[in-house]
Amino acid sequence: MKIQFTLNGEARSIEIAVHAKLSDVLRQLGCASVKMGCNEGACGSCAVMLNGRLVNSCLAYAAQADKGIVETVESVGSLDHPHAIQTALVEAGAVQCGYCMPGMIMAAKALFDRNPSPTDEELAIHLDGQLCRCTGYEKIQTALRNVAAAGREQAQ
């Protein structure tokens, strides 16, 4: 079947097998940031935004994206213009191997877009599905706390 959707702001169309997973199709379309850590929805490294909702793209069918909108970390920030979440993670020393980072950032952004100043508990609950084996999450928490603090400052 053929699907059409908006990927990171660009109209794309692609011929897919009906059972193709969204993660595989996104990688096929050049989104290397979509990482495949478990293929069972348990590690979160393939997390993307589908129609404004955070999904593990290894569990979503590509067909579900037809006529929809998909965003991956490629659209969030660049080397020259990183997103505040990316800057905070880099500055806190939260990026070790970095394999979990795209999913972690998409999940964090999904929360911050809704709630610019989450508490530690809200952060931990929201990011429960994003596994990282390198950092112990300590520096990731520090980074996201800093983003939340900036969010609180802006609100005042």
Place this chain on the structure above:
Amino acid sequence: MKKQFTVVNKSVKKIDALSLATGKPMFVADFKPADALIVKMLWSPHAHARIVSIDTSEAEKLPGVKAILHHGNVPRVVHTTAGQGFPEPSPYDTFMFDRKVRHVGDRVAAVAAETVEQAEAAVKAIKVVYEELPAVMSIEAALTPGAPVIHDEPEAHVPIPVPYEPQRNLAARVAMDVGDLDAGMREADVALDHEYYTDYAQHCPIEPHVAMAHLAADGRVVITTSTQVPFHVRRIVAQTLEIPVRRIRVIKPRIGGGFGVKQEVLLEDVVALFALRTGRPVFWKYTREEEFVSSRTRHPEKMRVRAGVKKDGTITAMGLDCITNTGAYGSHALTVVCNSGSKILPLYRTGNIHFVGESCYTNLPVGGAYRGYGATQSSFAVDCMMDELAELIGMDSLEFRRMNAIKSGETSPVFRALGEGKAGVEQSIGSCELDKCIKLGAKEIGWKKRGRWQDKKGRFRRGIGMAALMQGSSIPEIDMGAASLKINDDGSFNLLMGATDLGTGSDTVLAQIAAETLGCDMDKIIVYSSDTDMTPFDVGAYASSTTYLSGMAVKNVAEKVAKQMVEVAAAMFGCPARDIKLQDNCAVTAEGKRATFSEIALRALYGTDQFQIGAVSSRISHKSPPPFSAHFVEVEVDTLTGRVRVLRYVAAVDCGTAINPKLAEGQTEGGVLNGISYALTEKYLFSPKGKMLNAGFSHYKILSMRDKPVITSILVPSYEKTGPYGAKSVSEICINGALPSIANAIYNAVGVRLRRSPFTAEDVWNAMQARAG
């Protein structure tokens, strides 16, 4: 000695962090060519069986299938998959494909096809007739006389002279005695004899094993792989496929975590042979299930500890008898169990020391290198024993550790007696701030307020425990690291290293060492690492060696380059070289005359008496200076269910000079949480026939952000004279503290001593019921 630093000891940003955070293509799978063939493996469904026949005729006819490999059509070369120094201390007991399978998940046949679906269909169409053999499912069963022999092939041997008796399933043995254990036990006022056990666990890098290969225009095979040991990959693939080393190039891009499991050659031989046979690019990535079942694990280990103390706290004897289960193959079998002794026994002073380390084959998943490397297991046994002995003589266990722990200037006979496959190297301890680690950690956790378990009431009871730790930094007189460095027109430098950054940040740390030595900014150092065609040799990322040993190679090469630059500047200024210093990207004379690094480079490359300013350097070490650490933990035990929650964790570590403090803290915090996960939730469940039942993140629980306690890392500086700018290692020691400190904290909460890990709710509850009688 220079202790005021410009670049070193600063938390500069990790050089690849933003590229990783913006999702740039940097990992093996990101470079997969669109026309790559996909590999799928037929894995053994049996724990122990002979392959009577393999029929691939139907599979070969299926659409898209390009080649199939099995024992009948590949070279039969006995080797080890362990990426270690050469000749390896691990037994040669592995073939690319064999006529026998030795665990559920062992290789039977591989398919390369155009698509995943076609490869999977072909795997299903291969017809194999097995003759099932009796299987060995435990350490005890393996060593019972008359047990089934797992390695009965005549080729099995160890390429170095060490004990190896495959006919009785013994993959390795090492022993040492100093003084007289029995006499020491008799001399003691209190003596104990306990058995401890640690179970299987997996590293769980979020990126599973992945490798690909293609043929270059000249017919050489290029392997791009997620590995910690690119040079060992090249050597072992050449050996296994019987092709020259010069025909192989190995490239390591970014890798998505390793923790030891990628110190092993598991995929590269297959993708390389498929590329050679088909001429096509070939790609293979493990599924998460394959990562659990068919990669490597932490060796389960049974440990008997015998120790005695006098009432004044003197340790009179320490005996440690360890047996690891290496599974179906002897990967790292000898050296892991060696480290159970060599990294732990020197920590506590005593005159009577006994150690036996053995490793046995079973028909279960294969052990391998895992962060901590044997010390993780024995730290649990030894430190819990120390805690118990201190209590029995009425001494605060913290004071007991302070009194008995090794100090700067002291040595241990263990260093000389236990090496890795040969005698060890004598050393005395240089830098050591363990005592300060203990004091600072104790203050942070509130050690003095921990109370006695007998006085604690209510359903939820809290306890505080601790552990003291040591590790090493590189394998002395075995490991080697090397680097090359050259200047460019604009005063930037290419730093080429064999050292292998597996996500730790070693590229950044080593660039900091180069920048510090050269007197330039970090952004002037362009790092390229781990490409066997381009970079000098390095044994790879293991044995806590990179910062310490590869760091010394980098410092050394930068010193050579700095000397050449000073000579060029001296010719420019017409002054003696000794009057010139390199700082702030310039050569500066005593009178304040300056030449930028770019001006020096331009003169050397284009001006007068041109030459390439550049050098190559390599280093070995005659010492393995231990980092030291004290870990403290507060737990809460639910007496109704036995569930243990970790509330707070404090890790104080002396890693010498932290080249990059934030990265050193990150290593510590990551290792600590991995250790907590190992202590509480990670467990392999097997069917009676040896099949892992929970091979996925849904049923094998690694901790998430929501599960983590607050982890406080405290860097306690010391200065190791033999290390680059005073540095020692930091990466492995941090994983060893969770098992003993949590076990000791559980005791402090509810009065039960757990001697088997992990500490599941059932185990804690059962132990409490047993104590209550």
